[in-house]
Amino acid sequence: MLRTLDKVAAGVIALAAIVGTIGLIAEVVVILIDVIGRYFGTPLRGAQDITQMGMVVLVFGGMALCDRLNGHIAVDLFERAFPTWLIRLTDILAAASGVAIFLGIAWNMWKSAAISQMLNLSTNIINLPKDWFQYFVVVCCVITAAGMLLRLISLLLGGPLRQAEGHAS
Amino acid sequence: APVGATELRFAHWVPPQHTLTASTIEPLQAAVADAGVEIRVYPGGELGAGPLEQYVRAVTGTADIVWGLQGYTSTQFPRTMISELPGAQPEGMTGYDMIWNAYDAGLLADEFPGTVPLALWLSEPNVFIMRDHDIRTPADLAGLKIRVSGSAAGATIEALGATPVQMPAGEIYNALQTGLIDGVVTGASAIGDFRLDEVANSYTYGADLGHISFYVVMNQGAYDALSDEERAALDSIAGRELSRSAEEGWLARAESVTESIQATGDNTVIFLTDEEAAAFDEITFPVRDQVISGVDGGEEVLATMQGE
Amino acid sequence: MSSFDVGLIGMGALFVLLAFRIPVAFAMFVVGFLGIWNLHSLNAAMNYLASESFTIASSAELVVVPLFILMGNVATETGMSRRLYDAAYAMIGSIRGGLASATIIGCGGFAALSGSSVASALTMGKVSLGEMERFNYDHRLSTGAVAAGGTLGILIPPSTGFVIYAILTQESIGRLFLAGVLPGLLLLFMFVLTVTVQCWLKPEMGPAGPRTTAGEKARAMVGALPILTVILLTIGGIYTGIFSPTEASAVGAGLIIIIGLVSRKLTLSAFWAAAKSSVVTTATVMFILIGAHMLIPFLALSHIPQEVGAFLEGLNVHSLVILALILACYLVLGCFLEGFAMLVLTMPIFFPVIQQLGFDPIWFGVLVVLTLEMGLISPPVGVNVFIVKSVAQHVPLGTIFRGVIPFWLAMIATLILLVAFPQISLLLPNTMIN
Ligand code: NA
Numbered sequence: 001m002l003r004t005l006d007k008v009a010a011g012v013i014a015l016a017a018i019v020g021t022i023g024l025i026a027e028v029v030v031i032l033i034d035v036i037g038r039y040f041g042t043p044l045r046g047a048q049d050i051t052q053m054g055m056v057v058l059v060f061g062g063m064a065l066c067d068r069l070n071g072h073i074a075v076d077l078f079e080r081a082f083p084t085w086l087i088r089l090t091d092i093l094a095a096a097s098g099v100a101i102f103l104g105i106a107w108n109m110w111k112s113a114a115i116s117q118m119l120n121l122s123t124n125i126i127n128l129p130k131d132w133f134q135y136f137v138v139v140c141c142v143i144t145a146a147g148m149l150l151r152l153i154s155l156l157l158g159g160p161l162r163q164a165e166g167h168a169s
Numbered sequence: 170a171p172v173g174a175t176e177l178r179f180a181h182w183v184p185p186q187h188t189l190t191a192s193t194i195e196p197l198q199a200a201v202a203d204a205g206v207e208i209r210v211y212p213g214g215e216l217g218a219g220p221l222e223q224y225v226r227a228v229t230g231t232a233d234i235v236w237g238l239q240g241y242t243s244t245q246f247p248r249t250m251i252s253e254l255p256g257a258q259p260e261g262m263t264g265y266d267m268i269w270n271a272y273d274a275g276l277l278a279d280e281f282p283g284t285v286p287l288a289l290w291l292s293e294p295n296v297f298i299m300r301d302h303d304i305r306t307p308a309d310l311a312g313l314k315i316r317v318s319g320s321a322a323g324a325t326i327e328a329l330g331a332t333p334v335q336m337p338a339g340e341i342y343n344a345l346q347t348g349l350i351d352g353v354v355t356g357a358s359a360i361g362d363f364r365l366d367e368v369a370n371s372y373t374y375g376a377d378l379g380h381i382s383f384y385v386v387m388n389q390g391a392y393d394a395l396s397d398e399e400r401a402a403l404d405s406i407a408g409r410e411l412s413r414s415a416e417e418g419w420l421a422r423a424e425s426v427t428e429s430i431q432a433t434g435d436n437t438v439i440f441l442t443d444e445e446a447a448a449f450d451e452i453t454f455p456v457r458d459q460v461i462s463g464v465d466g467g468e469e470v471l472a473t474m475q476g477e
Numbered sequence: 478m479s480s481f482d483v484g485l486i487g488m489g490a491l492f493v494l495l496a497f498r499i500p501v502a503f504a505m506f507v508v509g510f511l512g513i514w515n516l517h518s519l520n521a522a523m524n525y526l527a528s529e530s531f532t533i534a535s536s537a538e539l540v541v542v543p544l545f546i547l548m549g550n551v552a553t554e555t556g557m558s559r560r561l562y563d564a565a566y567a568m569i570g571s572i573r574g575g576l577a578s579a580t581i582i583g584c585g586g587f588a589a590l591s592g593s594s595v596a597s598a599l600t601m602g603k604v605s606l607g608e609m610e611r612f613n614y615d616h617r618l619s620t621g622a623v624a625a626g627g628t629l630g631i632l633i634p635p636s637t638g639f640v641i642y643a644i645l646t647q648e649s650i651g652r653l654f655l656a657g658v659l660p661g662l663l664l665l666f667m668f669v670l671t672v673t674v675q676c677w678l679k680p681e682m683g684p685a686g687p688r689t690t691a692g693e694k695a696r697a698m699v700g701a702l703p704i705l706t707v708i709l710l711t712i713g714g715i716y717t718g719i720f721s722p723t724e725a726s727a728v729g730a731g732l733i734i735i736i737g738l739v740s741r742k743l744t745l746s747a748f749w750a751a752a753k754s755s756v757v758t759t760a761t762v763m764f765i766l767i768g769a770h771m772l773i774p775f776l777a778l779s780h781i782p783q784e785v786g787a788f789l790e791g792l793n794v795h796s797l798v799i800l801a802l803i804l805a806c807y808l809v810l811g812c813f814l815e816g817f818a819m820l821v822l823t824m825p826i827f828f829p830v831i832q833q834l835g836f837d838p839i840w841f842g843v844l845v846v847l848t849l850e851m852g853l854i855s856p857p858v859g860v861n862v863f864i865v866k867s868v869a870q871h872v873p874l875g876t877i878f879r880g881v882i883p884f885w886l887a888m889i890a891t892l893i894l895l896v897a898f899p900q901i902s903l904l905l906p907n908t909m910i911n
């Protein structure tokens with residue numbers, strides 16, 4: 001059961017990361033077109049609007065994969081002095097706080113998107129609606145929280161610990 | 170003051186010594202102090218990063234009172250933004266009267282949901298702030314790169330034959346210095362606020378390039394929660410009176426900045442004659458009309474603002 | 478319990494959470510959220526989760542973060558970083574610690590392009606850490622050099638730090654930029670000295686390579702030509718106003734990608750992998766910056782800066798003592814706060830004190846920016862250290878913090894020199910601008 005869920009999660013997380021990566025590549029292309037166009041007197045209209053919203057896409061698109069790859073940085077100064085049970089406990093606390101934080105962001109971003117709709121908020125030059133990107137953040141945060149929840153369950157069931165100095169080269 | 174004074178949080182993102190403090194915040198604080206309301210100020214973005222979220226902060230009650238620019242989230246304020254357009258402000262009328270005329274007629278109610286506007290006003294006129302280019306006629310702008318912040322300003326600059334460039338306010342200084350942009354169109358007070366005087370050397374006053382509009386709004390729930398006495402004290406200044414104080418503060422600041430750039434002696438400061446200015450109007454007024462035609466009820470809003 | 482106490486408890490709690498391995502960003506979120514809830518309301522704390530996340534993630538100024546990471550990644554993927562370091566090794570590899578010194582000088586050069594310490598540490602970290610590892614440099618030396626060298630980004634102009642200081646205090650940006658030049662070079666020199674002394678004491682930290690012939694040097698330089706060309710084009714484009722430092726990150730990344738694809742040193746799948754890895758690193762770094770911003774409203778609501786300011790104003794001691802206390806405050810705050818958060822919270826409070834004491838505000842600006850730099854590498858919340866960690870995942874954070882200590886001491890020495898000799902900061906602005 002847990003393994004099937006994990007496979008599904010891996011697929012969804014990979015998909016979010018693909019969207020984020022496309023956001024990054026779009027960012028490079030848009031800025032290059034803008035710079036070259038401006039040199040010849042025709043900058044790309046709304047380039048800044050696109051790059052700013054592209055940032056939202058790539059930052060939150062990559063968030064779940066970042067967590068899955070153990071990318072969130074923790075202080076490992078005292079790790080060697082900790083007994084295994086304490087390491088497991090702190091791993092559980094980290095995963096639990098992560099679930100709470102990302103669900104909290106998702107829930108409030110959802111409410112904030114409704115306010116954006118009420119206020120008709122969009123970017124200044126080409127009017128990209130703010131709520132579209134906020135809903136994207138909601139989806140990404142739910143995915144991130146789900147991934148963390150799976151790890152939390154796995155940790156509670158005695159699954160593998162997070163290794164800060166893990167993949168040593 | 171009664172025991173258990175009400176404390177209100179005022180959030181903005183400029184430093185405490187900005188014109189905003191003396192022109193707007195201090196009069197507001199003074200008006201409500203005797204009723205036992207203390208307005209505590211959080212400057213410099215202390216209550217949250219970025220001017221774009223200011224209005225949302227007031228709606229959600231994260232701050233009780235906020236200062237902001239309509240132009241940062243212009244799609245929320247299509248009608249108020251009409252007051253910013255070139256040729257919108259008639260000779261002899263103040264900017265705040267324009268906006269309040271429309272507000273009192275109920276034309277702007279939809280643009281300020283969830284809050285009570287305490288002050289709405291316009292900046293001093295926008296001017297050309299240039300590096301190494303003197304602007305006397307629209308032709309002088311041909312091909313120059315000018316930083317703008319909104320789409321209406323962008324359309325105006327394009328109509329004048331220049332290239333509008335979008336960039337964060339914090340990058341203007343560097344961009345003027347390296348020649349990435351040739352100039353900026355904004356109010357004279359920004360010359361001081363962003364230290365543009367250090368990198369610009371030619372300024373043109375008198376072409377009608379519009380204005381910048383500002384708001385101070387209060388969370389509706391916080392307003393309703395005030396006692397009758399407290400609300401009466403707040404109402405005694407909210408509206409045109411606080412707006413007048415704010416706008417006069419902006420105009421005075423702009424005047425002192427203008428005097429200081431003239432005093433240095435190494436700047437070109439151009440004041441266009443009426444005839445020279447008319448050449449700009451000929452190009453920018455059609456842009457104004459086009460923008461207004463795209464706003465629902467735009468003509469009525471402009472006419473009401475102008476007191477017709 | 479006063480708001481001041483809540484603030485102190487919050488900082489203590491942050492320390493405890495970090496010690497117990499809670500990820501840095503999460504710890505800042507938790508402390509900020511609970512603190513705002515206590516001092517304001519649950520409603521406000523909830524709103525900050527959304528507003529700070531979206532504002533920081535959509536910040537136009539931070540667009541450089543993913544782009545410079547991408548540039549570093551593709552430079553590594555195409556072998557350009559390798560050839561750059563081969564060239565550096567051929568030129569100065571025979572000197573102990575030469576590559577670490579070269580990296581710091583590279584950081585200084587990058588600092589002259591970019592106003593951001595984050596960007597400097599990210600790009601130089603991506604490009605240099607693997608290379609120094611290849612030449613058997615000690616992790617402490619290499620990561621310490623990059624974390625510290627990256628901080629030069631906000632002392633050597635252009636500098637976001639000086640721009641924010643100038644806008645918060647209405648001082649001259651031009652004078653501040655000029656004032657940062659000599660202290661920046663002095664600090665650069667002190668860092669190189671730190672590398673040299675460390676390697677003199679422990680030669681195994683930065684082992685000396687074989688001497689190379691003129692022919693080998695020339696060949697290595699030719700190999701590095703493509704990346705040197707990209708660097709020159711990027712610098713040239715900024716200084717001639719063709720693009721901004723922010724856009725330069727996209728231009729640099731774009732050029733390297735194009736060169737890599739055309740010369741077939743970069744396959745499409747390798748490019749995709751590099752981009753995806755950049756997105757993950759960006760998420761790491763940006764989430765820490767968002768967490769750091771959750772702490773700003775918390776500390777503002779605690780009124781700690783005001784109370785400390787009021788205390789300092791009431792002190793009846795020599796003005797230099799007050800200056801020392803203010804700088805000490807920055808060093809302590811720097812342990813917990815990200816640099817710009819510190820500026821925002823403290824400038825409205827401390828700056829009037831400084832003016833009243835009659836200190837030169839430009840000189841004070843340099844001192845503040847230097848102490849901000851120190852905060853970037855001070856534990857437990859050292860943003861540059863986290864950034865180096867994010868690009869060198871296999872190096873323990875403790876190793877990086879230990880590696881940073883000698884550089885931190887060099888910064889203290891520089892700070893003392895700058896306080897003792899204000900001319901170092903003020904010579905250029907006073908002679909070049911009247
Ligand atoms: Na710099």
Ligand code: NA
Binds near residue numbers: 811813814853854860
């Ligand atoms: Na720190």
